[in-house]
Every structure is written in structure tokens, then in C-alpha cells.
Amino acid sequence: MKVEIWSDIACPWCYIGKARFTQGLADFAHRDQVEVVFRSFELDPASPTGTTSEVVPMLAAKYGMTLEQARQAEQRVAANARDAGLDYITDGRDNGNTFDIHRLLHFAADHGRQERLLDLAYRANFAEQRSIYDRDRLLDLAAEAGLDRDAAAAVLDDPAAYADRVRADEREAAALGATGVPFFVLDRRLGVSGGQPAEVFTQALQQAWDSRSPLTTLAGAPDADTCGPDGCDIPQH
Amino acid sequence: MKVEIWSDIACPWCYIGKARFTQGLADFAHRDQVEVVFRSFELDPASPTGTTSEVVPMLAAKYGMTLEQARQAEQRVAANARDAGLDYITDGRDNGNTFDIHRLLHFAADHGRQERLLDLAYRANFAEQRSIYDRDRLLDLAAEAGLDRDAAAAVLDDPAAYADRVRADEREAAALGATGVPFFVLDRRLGVSGGQPAEVFTQALQQAWDSRSPLTTLAGAPDADTCGPDGCDIPQH
Numbered sequence: 209m210k211v212e213i214w215s216d217i218a219c220p221w222c223y224i225g226k227a228r229f230t231q232g233l234a235d236f237a238h239r240d241q242v243e244v245v246f247r248s249f250e251l252d253p254a255s256p257t258g259t260t261s262e263v264v265p266m267l268a269a270k271y272g273m274t275l276e277q278a279r280q281a282e283q284r285v286a287a288n289a290r291d292a293g294l295d296y297i298t299d300g301r302d303n304g305n306t307f308d309i310h311r312l313l314h315f316a317a318d319h320g321r322q323e324r325l326l327d328l329a330y331r332a333n334f335a336e337q338r339s340i341y342d343r344d345r346l347l348d349l350a351a352e353a354g355l356d357r358d359a360a361a362a363v364l365d366d367p368a369a370y371a372d373r374v375r376a377d378e379r380e381a382a383a384l385g386a387t388g389v390p391f392f393v394l395d396r397r398l399g400v401s402g403g404q405p406a407e408v409f410t411q412a413l414q415q416a417w418d419s420r421s422p423l424t425t426l427a428g429a430p431d432a433d434t435c436g437p438d439g440c441d442i443p444q445h
Numbered sequence: 446m447k448v449e450i451w452s453d454i455a456c457p458w459c460y461i462g463k464a465r466f467t468q469g470l471a472d473f474a475h476r477d478q479v480e481v482v483f484r485s486f487e488l489d490p491a492s493p494t495g496t497t498s499e500v501v502p503m504l505a506a507k508y509g510m511t512l513e514q515a516r517q518a519e520q521r522v523a524a525n526a527r528d529a530g531l532d533y534i535t536d537g538r539d540n541g542n543t544f545d546i547h548r549l550l551h552f553a554a555d556h557g558r559q560e561r562l563l564d565l566a567y568r569a570n571f572a573e574q575r576s577i578y579d580r581d582r583l584l585d586l587a588a589e590a591g592l593d594r595d596a597a598a599a600v601l602d603d604p605a606a607y608a609d610r611v612r613a614d615e616r617e618a619a620a621l622g623a624t625g626v627p628f629f630v631l632d633r634r635l636g637v638s639g640g641q642p643a644e645v646f647t648q649a650l651q652q653a654w655d656s657r658s659p660l661t662t663l664a665g666a667p668d669a670d671t672c673g674p675d676g677c678d679i680p681q682h
Contacts, residue, residue, distance in 0.1 A: 219672040251672050270676055284680040288670070318555055320609055372557055376480075384660055388673030396633055399660035402669020402678075412663045423621055423636035426649045432639020433525070435456040435488055436625030439507055441639075443521040 209242050209417060214249040214381045214391040217309050217340070220285050220296075223330045225390035225403025227292040232409025238417055245317070246326055248310035248377040249389045260304035260341045288403075295335035304341035310377075311370040312346060315363045316355055325353035395420065446479050446654060451486040451618045451628040454546050454577070457522050457533075460567045462627040462640025464529040469646025475654055482554070483563055485547035485614040486626045497541035497578045525640075532572035541578035547614075548607040549583060552600045553592055562590035632657070 213229070215222035233239050268278035282298040289296035309329060316325040328349045332340045340346060343364060350360035363369045384393060392400040392409070394416035400409065433441050450466070452459035470476050505515035519535040526533035546566060553562040565586045569577045577583060580601060587597035600606045621630060629637040629646070631653035637646065670678050 216672070219677065221670040221672050221677060225670065251674065267676075271679075281679045284682065285677075288680055314555075318551075318607070318610070370555070373555070388669075388671035390671070393660065397661060398663060400663045400666060402666075402671040404666055404669065408663070408666050412666075415663065423630065424634060426635060426637045426645070426652065429637060429639075429641055429645050429649075432625075432641065433458040433462065434625035434627070434639040435453070435458050437488065439504075440456065440458060440522075442508075442518045443525055445521065 209238070209395050209413070209420070211242055211244045211395075211413075212247050212393045213244065214247045214377065214386055214393075215389045216249050216251045217306050217313075217326070217329050217333055218251055218303055219249075219389050220289070220334065221403040222390040223296075223334050224285075224289050224292050224294065225392075226326075226330070227289075227294055228403055228406045229390075229392065229409045231292075231406035232404075233413065235406065235410045236413040236417075238413075242413065244323070246313065246322055247381065248313070248374040249381050249386070249391070250306055250310065250374075250378065251389070252305070253307065253378075255303075255305045257305040257307070260302040260339060263301040263303050264299065266303055289334065295331070297335060297337065300337045301333070302339050302341060304339075307371075307374060308364055309340065309346065310374040312350060312360060312363055314370040314373040315360065316350070316353060319355055321353045321355055325350060325355070328353055446475070446632050446650070446657070448479055448481045448632075448650075449484050449630045450481065451484045451614065451623055451630075452626045453486050453488045454543050454563070454566050454570055455488055455540055456486075456626050457526070457571065458640040459627040460533075460571050461522075461526050461529050461531065462629075463563075463567070464526075464531055465640055465643045466627075466629065466646045468529075468643035469641075470650065472643065472647045473650040473654075475650075479650065481560070483550065483559055484618065485550070485611040486618050486623070486628070487543055487547065487611075487615065488626070489542070490544065490615075492540075492542045494542040494544070497539040497576060500538040500540050501536065503540055526571065532568070534572055534574065537574045538570070539576050539578060541576075544608075544611060545601055546577065546583065547611040549587060549597060549600055551607040551610040552597065553587070553590060556592055558590045558592055562587060562592070565590055 233242060264275060264278045264282060267281065268275050279298060286296040286298050313322055313325055316322045329340055332349055338345055346364065347357050347360055351357040381391060384399065390403055394412060397419060398412060398416045400412045470479060501512060501515045501519060504510065504518065505512050516535060523533040523535050550559055550562055553559045566577055569586055575582055584594050584597055588594040618628060621636065627640055631649060634656060635649060635653045637649045
């Protein structure tokens, strides 16, 4: 069974939701037969690259709150994070354009390091003060995830590298009806929106598992011309 | 809608089936909304790397035919290829281990060049005498497909590069019940085996299109904690 998780590194509910999902998956009987892949979703694709803003003042401006109200809202998110076993700092975090980070996550996927890099980037963004919108920091994280630092730098330095993969993910999210993240899609049949409690994910995995069906085969198709381990069909005329 | 095509570069029905599918897709009303991806399947994963065998004698030995019978069988396959608009030579072709070519096709996929490289490799294998099991030839094809020759060489020289992607494709084929190729899977719902006539593919595309369904949403899930373009849900406690 395949679970696709659309998320953005700047999204606290994605950070928390991933931990809750992981817990829910651990409680699922067929967890060994579940493949998880992460897909890109930018919360704010229009945000300028190369600049960042501090999270609490940004939230205050966005929601029309005082700084103190924004800080309290962040503290309630932090409490949710801690309940999920995650560290979370509310002060000194920054926010910026995540497109390059998504490109790097696709590069990591091609080297079997996607989830490792994602976990490191989440921790760096939500639990540590040094900005992940800094090129050197990102490359440190890539190296820590087991990627070749120079190859990762080449990806960051080529704006076209993996850009199509990010955009394809975002088109798919829209086609599937996702308007926010985290967004979980189980075998392309069952959608779960948001950082649900762990037991909801376990239940969703079970529901998707129970509704598995083999592929329908096209009815009435002629005998196939195929090749297999024992050779190829030989045409009679 | 997504179409996944499992195939092997050494498989004549894959070469012919791709042309027939492409024709069937051209006749499908919603062709602009179809994404096609190619997946790996090795007909003979145990065949030794670094050596090749000539196709006609190999077929004669495999099927217990005389050389002349094997040549006639190949000529009938060639006639099928020509009917699909493809060149096909019956003499002087060789056969070998395709794992490295599959790895290179995944590398090409990451640069948006997969189908271009696949088409060039098919043509090289079935319509030209120079072997595709030759490293320099493969790199020529990669460059012709628009890939960086040095980067492609680095992929070929690193046996681990993209190997997991090839094996994951092959595991998925087995899980989906494919025992031979070409094998077409439409939106993970409808399977079509073999190099069917173009009109069968058009019909299959229509059938899969008509049976599209939106994602089921998990019933009874709590209100989600999500982030979207307008911001994140703020917890009340």
C-alpha cells in the first residue's frame, strides 16, 4: 500500500501531523507493507526568495493579532508538538520561500534519503534557531542526511533541477482536491486532511487496506503480444 | 489520469506496443490530461552483464528452432513493427543485461528526458546494428536525449545509482500481477497486458476515464489541523 503525504516544511501541522501519522502507522498491523512518499506543497509560493521574515510578527500581521496573541498561538502549537514528542521553539524562527527545499527533497528521494532530510529540515526549522533558508545550513542538513554535499549544492545552484517534480506534485495536489496540508492520500483511494490524531491514521490505513482491490483487467482485449521470462509471443503471420 | 508502462528495452512487443499505445492515446479525447511514465521490468535479470548474444541464434536455442525458423519469427515481428510505423532489423541485433539501461532511464526521468531516451534506445536496439550494450553508445544516446554526458557516465559508473528505483518498479510490477511486458496500468485501476492494437488502448483510456472517482474522504475524522494559503489553524487550547 502506498501513502503519499503532501506537506510544506514551513507548515507546523505538517511537522506535527507527520509525527502523529508515524505513530498511527506503528500501530497498523500491515505497517511493513506500507510505502510512504512525501510530496511537495508550498503554502506561499509567491513569497520572495532570498529574504525571510520572523514568524511571530508575520503571524501577528497576517491574522490581525497583537504580538502577544501571536506568541500565545504559537505556544499552543508548541504544546501540540510536545504532545507528539517533538521539540518546538516559538521565538526566533523565520519563514521564507520553500521551493528550493522542495527541490532538494526530491533530489534526496532519488538517493533514498528523502524522509531523513525531511525530518532534519523539520527539526531545524521548528526546534532550532539557525535558519533553514540559508544555503549553507541546507547543505549541512543534506550532508547530515547522507547526501553528497557538492551534488546537493549543484541542485541548489541549478534552479531547473527537480523544479518540474515540485510543480508536478503541486498540480497533483490540486487535482486531488487538496487545499491545505498536511494531506494524506492512501493508495489514491482515501484522502485524509490535516494533522489528525494517531488513531485516526491507524483507522484510515485499515480502511484503505480493507478496500484494496486487484487491478481490473480490460474486458474483451485480444490475446496479448507480450514478452516474459520465458520469451516473447511469436506472431503466426 | 496517469498511465504507467512497464517495459524492457530488449522486448520487441514493448517497442511495438509503445507505438500502438501512442497512436491509441492520440485518438483519445482527453489525451492532454494523461501523464505517461515508464517503469522498469527486466525480462532476463539473470543474464550476465558485460556480454551479449546475437538475437537470432539466441532465439533458436531458446525455442528449439532452426536458425531459419528463428529468422522467420523475427521477420514476422518486424512486419508487426512496420505496421506500427517502426523500423526493425532482424539480423545483427544483440541481447544482454538491461539493468544499467533501466538505471539510466530513471536518471533521464529526473531530467524530463525519459521518453526521449527510451525512444532513442528502442530505435538503437531494434533498428540499428550498433549495440546498445556498449557504454559509449549508451552515453551517445543519453547526450542525444539532451542529458549531460558526464553526469550520465557517473550514473553508469556507480552501480548503486538509481538501482533502488529499478528494483522498486519491478516489485510493483509483481505486486500488480504483471508477469510479462509491456504492461499498462491506468490510474492504478485498469490493467492492460501486451502490445494491444491502438484502438484497444483508446478504449481502455476511455474506460479508465469514465470510472474516475474522487478520493473518498475518511468518514468521521475530526476537524483537521491544517495550513493553507490563508494560514494555519490555530489551536484554541
